[in-house]
Amino acid sequence: MGQRTDWRLVLANGLFFVVFWMERGVEVDAFYQFQAWLWGDDAKPATIIKKVLFDQFVYTVFLAAPVNMLAFLWKDSHFSWPLMRAELDLSFLTFRYPSGLVTGWLVWIPAVSLVYLLPSPLQIPLFNLVLCFFVLLLTFVSERAAKQPPSPLPLHLQPPSTPEPHHR
Numbered sequence: 001m002g003q004r005t006d007w008r009l010v011l012a013n014g015l016f017f018v019v020f021w022m023e024r025g026v027e028v029d030a031f032y033q034f035q036a037w038l039w040g041d042d043a044k045p046a047t048i049i050k051k052v053l054f055d056q057f058v059y060t061v062f063l064a065a066p067v068n069m070l071a072f073l074w075k076d077s078h079f080s081w082p083l084m085r086a087e088l089d090l091s092f093l094t095f096r097y098p099s100g101l102v103t104g105w106l107v108w109i110p111a112v113s114l115v116y117l118l119p120s121p122l123q124i125p126l127f128n129l130v131l132c133f134f135v136l137l138l139t140f141v142s143e144r145a146a147k148q149p150p151s152p153l154p155l156h157l158q159p160p161s162t163p164e165p166h167h168r
Helices: 007-039 045-076 081-087 088-114 120-147
Strands: none
Touching: 007 045, 007 120, 045 081, 045 088, 088 120
C-alpha cells in the first residue's frame, strides 16, 4: 500500500513556489534596472565587470543567497518556524551557507557575465533560462543526497568501504 499524500503540504509547496519565484523575478528585474542606472547599460568590459562583481559579491552575498537559503530551509522544514530555527546552527553559517555561495558562483558568475553582455530587454529571459537549469541541477543533487544514508562521521573520518566479495 502506498504512502498517503498530504494535500495540504502539496498545496503549501505549490503556493510557496508561485509566490517565491514571482517575488524573485520582480526583484531581479528591479535589480537589473538598478544596475543599468548605476553602471550603465552598455556592454563594455568595465561595465560588465562592475555589474558582475556587484551582483555576485554584494547583492548575492547579502540579499539573494540568504533569502533563497532561508526560504527553502523554511519550505524543507514543512513551513515550521521551530524546525527551521533548529537548522540554523553554527554549521549553517560555517558550512552550508558558504558552500551554497561557492556552488552558486560556479554557475552564476559565468552566467551573469553573459547576461550583462545582452541588451537590457534580453537579460531577464536569459537569467530565467539559466535559473531553470540551475534549479534542475540543485533538485537533482539534493534528491541524490537525500537518498544517501546519513553518516554520523564526517567523510574524512569514515572508514574506507570494503568491496563486496565476488561469488562464483
